[in-house]
Amino acid sequence: MIVLGYNGFTKGAELFGRLYGATGIDRNLLVGHDAAAALVIDGEVVAAVEEERLSRVKKTSDFPEQAIRWCLDSAGVELGEVDMFAFPWRFSETVGEQMIAQICGTDLSVPAKFDSLRRTGELYTDMLSREAVYGDFVRRTGHDLDPNKLALVPHHLAHLMCGAYLAGGGDAAFLVSDGRAEILSAVMGELRNGVVRVFDESSVEMTSSLGVAYGRITRYLGFVPNNDEYKVMGLAAYGAPPRHNPLLERVVRLHENGSYTISIPRDQQAYYALFDDLFDGDSVKREEFDFRVKVAGLAQHMVEAITAHQVRTLTAASGLDNLLFEGGLALNCVANSKMLERSSFTGMEVSFGASDPGVAIGAAVYTAGLRNRPAEAVTTPYLGPSFDERHVLDALAAYADRVDWQEEADVAAVSDRTAELLAEKNVVGWFQGRTEFGPRALGSRSILANPAFPDIKDIINVRVKHREPFRPFAPVVLESEAPRVFAMGKKTASPYMTFVFPVREEYQERIPGACHVDGTARVQTVNERQNPALAGLLRAFTERTEVPCLLNTSFNVAGEPIVCSPRDALECFLATEIDYLVIDRFVVTKKHPSDTP
Structure with missing residues (x-):
């Protein structure tokens, strides 16, 4: 069986720029960033490459036309020979209804709600819906795709399947945490005997995304969110661990079921004002190294405290020895080490595709029917182009x-x-x-x-x-x-x-x-x-x-x-x-x- 997984939207950058005012690299960093393609043949990932490596556009969210072509050419496969095409987002009609309900349930004014619904509706119709994803593929590839050969895989499931496959399969508890999936930002559960069980009560809505919160602090410190979080993590090491954390005291609420609520305004001017109040900051202090170190330390401490809270709940609910951690938050390697050492898990795996490049692999292996990696399949990150x-x-x-x-x-x-x-x-x-x-x-x-x-x-x-x-x-x-x-x-x-x-x-x-x-x-x-x-x-x-x-x-x-x-x-x-x-x-x-x- 031949399955091609891919991630990326032709209209993503244009729509996020026009509808939400995103500029520069930000236009690529909301949905579909780290566009990539991956090819699975008879249970083995034989090729995978990010579109940016070929197009030379950093963090591109564009449809991965060059990546798809390279993967197929490298294996000597034509588009018509591919059995299934797997896409790591599933904005179903049910998800669409939930998106509408979330907007209507906010404390926005009525005109603001209508404006949000208008923009979200255009985004859904032109980019996120199954019809839009299918049309995007046909236009960019010129291939008359049988609609039944297009599989839409929920984003967090694609993350999980990437990690499970590359870890070699087997039973494991899992935590997936990132900026956003369709409507959630974090899920946990267990993979047992090839069956995925999500602990729904511990899922975290997109409105309380830890990844987004960390990204907003990243922007507050003058960096690019969804791109420069590792700079904040690196800065945090220059200061002593905080004795108290206003983020945990005033912004974050931890719940007994392992979920949490994060209350940070969406508007940039509003959350800058909140952070100035929390951190005793202003536009001058944000340029000072010591201030940035202090804020970075508080942000890092917030991540470590919240993930530790999730792992405590996961340990109690699962009882398995191994942990799979995937999603953008899994790139926080400082928190990863503390999660493992302070938990009862004996093993923890974070894949080389933990952030969004990996969802192309995850969607493909899931659609291929793989829950465990075949014993003879090679696990390697060296999957891209070589040159003679x-x-x-x-x-x-x-x-x-x-x-x-x-x-x-x-x-x-x-x-x-x-x-x-x-x-x-x-x-x-x-x-x-x-x-x-x-x-x-x-x-x-x-x-x-x-x-x-x-x-x-x-x-x-x-x-x-x-x-x-x-x-x-x-x-x-x-x-x-x-x-x-x-x-x-x-x-x-x-x-x-x-x-x-x-x-x-x-x-x-x-x-x-x-x-x-x-x-x-x-x-x-x-x-x-x-x-x-x-x-x-x-x-x-x-x-x-x-x-x-x-x-x-x-x-x-x-x-x-x-x-x-x-x-x-x-x-x-x-x-x-x-x-x-x-x-x-x-x-x-x-x-x-x-x-x-």
């Missing part, structure tokens, strides 16, 4: 007036040469194999550096990434070495950078570039099976330097998608102060002006 030597050489030739390159004999020689470069204070672009799927660079399209240099973070942030200097970087380490360097608690591996661990005291001075200000690190573990090229490089680097890990950050600059093609990599390399580019078997350097004839 001819493509690499063609790209290098196109930039021959600006770069030089040296070809290494084999994979081992590439590892040795790269380890030699990284032993010094060099920043290296690392481009190998298939593009990874999801928001993290996991060693296929990465920027690497030596964490033994205390100032290496500043070098990368300012000279390479062009981003805020307070941002930390993740260390990548061999799975076998990770427990020696990091206090990993209940985890034995962390392959997707979804957990944070303390750096053991004896290593903090040896890898200062990998330590955040609070002595922790967002760790990626790797082994030979997952990524042989990266594992080989780590072994060669450690043998040469006795440094047990490398810094790994995404191969891009602020505001740009992670690079995908050799040309993308060369453009980024030439636009930054990256010292070397290692692409396939070629070590690339920049020509100096004196080298140009």
Whole structure:
């Protein structure tokens, strides 16, 4: 059976801009963001890529035309050969009725209610309804799709199925929490014997979304919601844990059934006024580092308190040992680690597709009838485009007036040469194999550096990434070495950078570039099976330097998608102060002006 999952709306950005006044990247960040496609053949995910990697439009919500075409071409499949098409949103008529009831039940004035109904009606008719989704697919692909071959999968179910499939199946309790699905923002329950049971009494309505609340604080601090929440998480580490939290005292109410209510106005001017009152802030203070640290700490504490409340209820209601956590909130790796260590769960999984890229995978595996991943299916984030030597050489030739390159004999020689470069204070672009799927660079399209240099973070942030200097970087380490360097608690591996661990005291001075200000690190573990090229490089680097890990950050600059093609990599390399580019078997350097004839 062949199933194609996809996420994205052609009209999303236009409608959110016109109906709700969204501008810039915000137009892509409400529904359908992280547009992607994924292909499942006979029970295995064989290809998946985000549209942004191909279109080069960050966080795009557009219909993933290029991603769909690449997935099919990579597997040699035509549109007509696909058995089912799976879409991870299901705005049924029942959901539409609930949306209407929610608007009518608000305390808005009558004219404001009519205005909200008008805008929501246009959004539903032109974009969200089954008829609109079907028409969008036909127009963009030119394929005369049998309507019975289009499956609409509820958004939270798509999140859950992505996590369950990639975790290898089996019984587990689950929590899915994000900005919004159709009408809810968080659900919990259990997956037992392949059957999903939602604890409906613990579901949280969209109007009390924790993801939206965190996003509004993100905007209040001058960042982009649904995009920059990780900056707030990083800032929080610069301050001490709060003794009391006005958000929990005045904005959040926790309920005995595991749900909660968050009361924050929707209007930006109104919630800025509320936050100024709560945090003793104003437009001047919002620019001050110490104030931003304080507010970030309160926001992070709110997330940790609410998720701990949910997990307590889930533990009591389920009794299963393992926890699946999916949705945008699952990218808060600081909260993840505390959730696991402070709970009775013995295991917890957060997938590489936990945020909205993963719903394309989840919709596809659900529609394919998969509740558990087949034992022979490979779980890997390296599902995107790869490029053979001819493509690499063609790209290098196109930039021959600006770069030089040296070809290494084999994979081992590439590892040795790269380890030699990284032993010094060099920043290296690392481009190998298939593009990874999801928001993290996991060693296929990465920027690497030596964490033994205390100032290496500043070098990368300012000279390479062009981003805020307070941002930390993740260390990548061999799975076998990770427990020696990091206090990993209940985890034995962390392959997707979804957990944070303390750096053991004896290593903090040896890898200062990998330590955040609070002595922790967002760790990626790797082994030979997952990524042989990266594992080989780590072994060669450690043998040469006795440094047990490398810094790994995404191969891009602020505001740009992670690079995908050799040309993308060369453009980024030439636009930054990256010292070397290692692409396939070629070590690339920049020509100096004196080298140009």
